[in-house]
Amino acid sequence: MSMTHSMLIRTFVLPPITIHKESLEDKKMSSAAVERLLVRTTKLSTITIKLYRLVIIIRMGILVLFFKWRISTALVMMSSPDTNDTSTVGAMWAVSIAGELWFALMWVLDQLPKMQPVHRAVDVTALDESLLPTMDVFVTTADPDKEPPLVTVNTILSILAADYPADRFTCYVSDDGGAPLTREAVAEAARFAGLWVPFCRKHGVEPRNPEAYFFSPGTASVGAGYKGRAWPELARDRRRVRREYEELRLRIDALKAGDMRRQRWSLADGTCLRRGTVEDHAGVVDVLIGRPSRTPQLGVRTIVDGTTNLQLMDLSSVDLRVPAVVYMCREKRHGRAHHRKAGAMNALLRASAVLSNAPFILNLDCDHYVNNSEALRAGVCLLLDGGGGSDVAFVQFPQRFDGVDPADRYANHNRVFFNCTELGLDGLQGPIYVGTGCMFRRSALYGVDPPRWRPHRGAAAGKDDDDDAAIKPDTFGLSTPFLGSVRVVLEQWNTSTSPPCSFDGAAIGEATALVSCGYEDRTAWGRDIGWMYDTVTEDVATGLCLHRRGWRSAYCATAPDAFRGTAPLNLTDRLHQVLRWAAGSLEIFFSRNNALRLRTGRLHPLQRVAYLNTTVYPFTSIFLLVYCAFPVIPLLATNATAGTFSMGTQPSATYIAFLAALMLTLAMVAVLEVRWSGITLGEWWRNEQFWMVSATSAYLAAVVQVALKVAAGKEISFRLTAKQTTTTSSGADVNEKFAELYAVRWTVLMVPPAVVLAVNVTSMAAAIQGGRWRNGPAAVLAMVFNAWVVVHLYPFALGLMGRWSKTLNPILLLIAVFTIRLICFILHLHML
Numbered sequence: 001m002s003m004t005h006s007m008l009i010r011t012f013v014l015p016p017i018t019i020h021k022e023s024l025e026d027k028k029m030s031s032a033a034v035e036r037l038l039v040r041t042t043k044l045s046t047i048t049i050k051l052y053r054l055v056i057i058i059r060m061g062i063l064v065l066f067f068k069w070r071i072s073t074a075l076v077m078m079s080s081p082d083t084n085d086t087s088t089v090g091a092m093w094a095v096s097i098a099g100e101l102w103f104a105l106m107w108v109l110d111q112l113p114k115m116q117p118v119h120r121a122v123d124v125t126a127l128d129e130s131l132l133p134t135m136d137v138f139v140t141t142a143d144p145d146k147e148p149p150l151v152t153v154n155t156i157l158s159i160l161a162a163d164y165p166a167d168r169f170t171c172y173v174s175d176d177g178g179a180p181l182t183r184e185a186v187a188e189a190a191r192f193a194g195l196w197v198p199f200c201r202k203h204g205v206e207p208r209n210p211e212a213y214f215f216s217p218g219t220a221s222v223g224a225g226y227k228g229r230a231w232p233e234l235a236r237d238r239r240r241v242r243r244e245y246e247e248l249r250l251r252i253d254a255l256k257a258g259d260m261r262r263q264r265w266s267l268a269d270g271t272c273l274r275r276g277t278v279e280d281h282a283g284v285v286d287v288l289i290g291r292p293s294r295t296p297q298l299g300v301r302t303i304v305d306g307t308t309n310l311q312l313m314d315l316s317s318v319d320l321r322v323p324a325v326v327y328m329c330r331e332k333r334h335g336r337a338h339h340r341k342a343g344a345m346n347a348l349l350r351a352s353a354v355l356s357n358a359p360f361i362l363n364l365d366c367d368h369y370v371n372n373s374e375a376l377r378a379g380v381c382l383l384l385d386g387g388g389g390s391d392v393a394f395v396q397f398p399q400r401f402d403g404v405d406p407a408d409r410y411a412n413h414n415r416v417f418f419n420c421t422e423l424g425l426d427g428l429q430g431p432i433y434v435g436t437g438c439m440f441r442r443s444a445l446y447g448v449d450p451p452r453w454r455p456h457r458g459a460a461a462g463k464d465d466d467d468d469a470a471i472k473p474d475t476f477g478l479s480t481p482f483l484g485s486v487r488v489v490l491e492q493w494n495t496s497t498s499p500p501c502s503f504d505g506a507a508i509g510e511a512t513a514l515v516s517c518g519y520e521d522r523t524a525w526g527r528d529i530g531w532m533y534d535t536v537t538e539d540v541a542t543g544l545c546l547h548r549r550g551w552r553s554a555y556c557a558t559a560p561d562a563f564r565g566t567a568p569l570n571l572t573d574r575l576h577q578v579l580r581w582a583a584g585s586l587e588i589f590f591s592r593n594n595a596l597r598l599r600t601g602r603l604h605p606l607q608r609v610a611y612l613n614t615t616v617y618p619f620t621s622i623f624l625l626v627y628c629a630f631p632v633i634p635l636l637a638t639n640a641t642a643g644t645f646s647m648g649t650q651p652s653a654t655y656i657a658f659l660a661a662l663m664l665t666l667a668m669v670a671v672l673e674v675r676w677s678g679i680t681l682g683e684w685w686r687n688e689q690f691w692m693v694s695a696t697s698a699y700l701a702a703v704v705q706v707a708l709k710v711a712a713g714k715e716i717s718f719r720l721t722a723k724q725t726t727t728t729s730s731g732a733d734v735n736e737k738f739a740e741l742y743a744v745r746w747t748v749l750m751v752p753p754a755v756v757l758a759v760n761v762t763s764m765a766a767a768i769q770g771g772r773w774r775n776g777p778a779a780v781l782a783m784v785f786n787a788w789v790v791v792h793l794y795p796f797a798l799g800l801m802g803r804w805s806k807t808l809n810p811i812l813l814l815i816a817v818f819t820i821r822l823i824c825f826i827l828h829l830h831m832l
């Protein structure tokens, strides 16, 4: 990378000197005249959105009036001489109002940041081919048992075959398990890439993940959308490549079978290392495919099978180059913190700095493959965009999943978050970073301020002394070559130095030293630079640190999906995933990154609200459980009269009016949200439902875990999500296809919702049996509320029932639940 790169930096990355308030109109007019736009940003301001905002504001007004009324009524009741048991009555009022206040607050925190969604369309054809920046792609894997090597291999192949110049990107694979099996599998992928990558280029196949391409039902019709040469040729080539791929699969199976007997690593240079354990092993950096030449290597030959002499594929005039592949395993030692994924990412960040030092970085978890070969270009558009792209620290892509059952009973797709929340945030300071499928600007990770907050450093400025001063060993560590690489990256603001790029022995030696476990001692890694430590959701914390420094982020939704991954296999895995996210969120809440305490004017106020929302939501579990248990009391009470706890208030027209208004506006907001974001009502409902399941189980456990951490310093573990191999023969029946999903695996997390379910069901039974439900409207309503809880917990019950359960129609349930929810609120009010 020499002139081309520096020109590019000058053209696109140089910061505008003035701090400008973004005006979309201005931007459109000024840039359109000069060059083709890489990104077209439109504020969604359809009638739906306007109505949506209006209803949200009206509902907030109603909430204020409602609470004013509730609290004043409570105070009047308490001081009334007719109330005989003041302490019980007071406690009940407090529980009820506290619950409602918390739910209302959560609703407001959730809605506010969603009110100004924007839509960004990238134009990859507007990118100047000769100016494409270099990119480092990081793949993380940690355990070959839970993350099958075949999945990782497919991810790597899809990356290598992506539509991006082969000499401009490098694929780094981090193996936290230090498993020879993983390394061998990566090497197999590197070998197979020599055939797979040119094949993809020749025929323009999609997706470029061989497993998905050959075996997933969706891509069976290869002819459709065919971009390459002659169709019969594709059919022939496809058959041959598929045969090769099947052999690769067999080889990986064999590796797996033989894994137990292996004691040593053998590296590319012939040296052997003794195999360590997962928690204790040496650091390794191993270049599996070196840097390809800078010019395309057009195939003038055909690949011929050595034994059968059969012509395998005609690759004349197809570029045969394969991007560089580096296998990396950071050193781990007993008794030394390794900081999970964040630690792996920081090791990758440093090792790649002395090897390729690309200004942009893409991270994919081992199970998330490139599904749209233009994905890398799409991300680059947003980072290079002349109209503000230089302030963008990262581009988050939506996470999409294969292998989710048609009913999505555990809400794995998370559509409300990706299609509403992230889009809304994009209109503020940018989406929250949520892990896999995210592209970064390397300099942002080194802790510098974004251009718009560096107003004195413009194109004219010379060497930046501040930057030099900032590149200190007590921040970045002692490696001189690494410090040099940091300087190069930071100087890209205003000079035209090109990053060094070398895979020679010295560079590899340095990279190995950079992944040693002592390198970060007494440095700022994990605190001020790189990925953040001290939380199991390093993603949210890292994004927050970038946003608080004034960086923006961007959301990049493409069609077809840029990346696709796998979702947790069963309810147990899913609950543990949600538990980890909730615990990580609370860890951030109790850290120096608490959104309420951050002292910075650079965080957009609504962005702050969004971060507050993302870090406090698990507390809902406490309010929810208490609030849920509350109406059951009259049914279980030995005193048969439901009036025991009634404080004698008569239903008033006021509260009926409040309820009607609150319920109506809630329903309207939901319907409008579904409309502007394009998700389905079913998806929205699944989200609601799974929220209930998590809130009664995983969130509660998260609160306990974090309480233990805060009080007793007990660390929270990162339980890896098991990945599925996506192969699903097209003909298989649903039960067989999702057998793993329907399997019941017990976890303590299921205890609280099971108890809630049981209590509700028995209290209903008891009430019916004892004829108590006839004793008063409160009891009847309590039963209805019970039913509401039970219905909300039904995906959980399905999980418990295992594969024999049949899925109910979510839409019918939705209607039922809305009606019941209304009655539930009446119940709460009636009892008081």
Ligand SMILES: O=c1ccn([C@@H]2O[C@H](COP(=O)(O)OP(=O)(O)O[C@H]3O[C@H](CO)[C@@H](O)[C@H](O)[C@H]3O)[C@@H](O)[C@H]2O)c(=O)[nH]1
Pocket (backbone or CB within 6 Å): 140, 141, 142, 143, 147, 174, 176, 339, 340, 341, 344, 364, 365, 366, 367, 434, 435, 436, 536, 537, 538, 539, 577, 580, 581, 584, 718, 719, 720, 721, 722
């Ligand atoms: O010590 C570790 C632990 C995990 N990982 C990798 O981290 C990734 C995420 O782990 P996974 O179990 O798949 O977590 P998910 O809940 O599915 O992932 C989401 O949530 C995580 C934070 O909790 C983020 O790190 C992920 O990027 C995000 O996709 C995987 O590639 C792992 O190989 C490591 O490299 N080292």
Ligand SMILES: [Mn+2]
Pocket (backbone or CB within 6 Å): 365, 367, 721
């Ligand atoms: Mn995952």
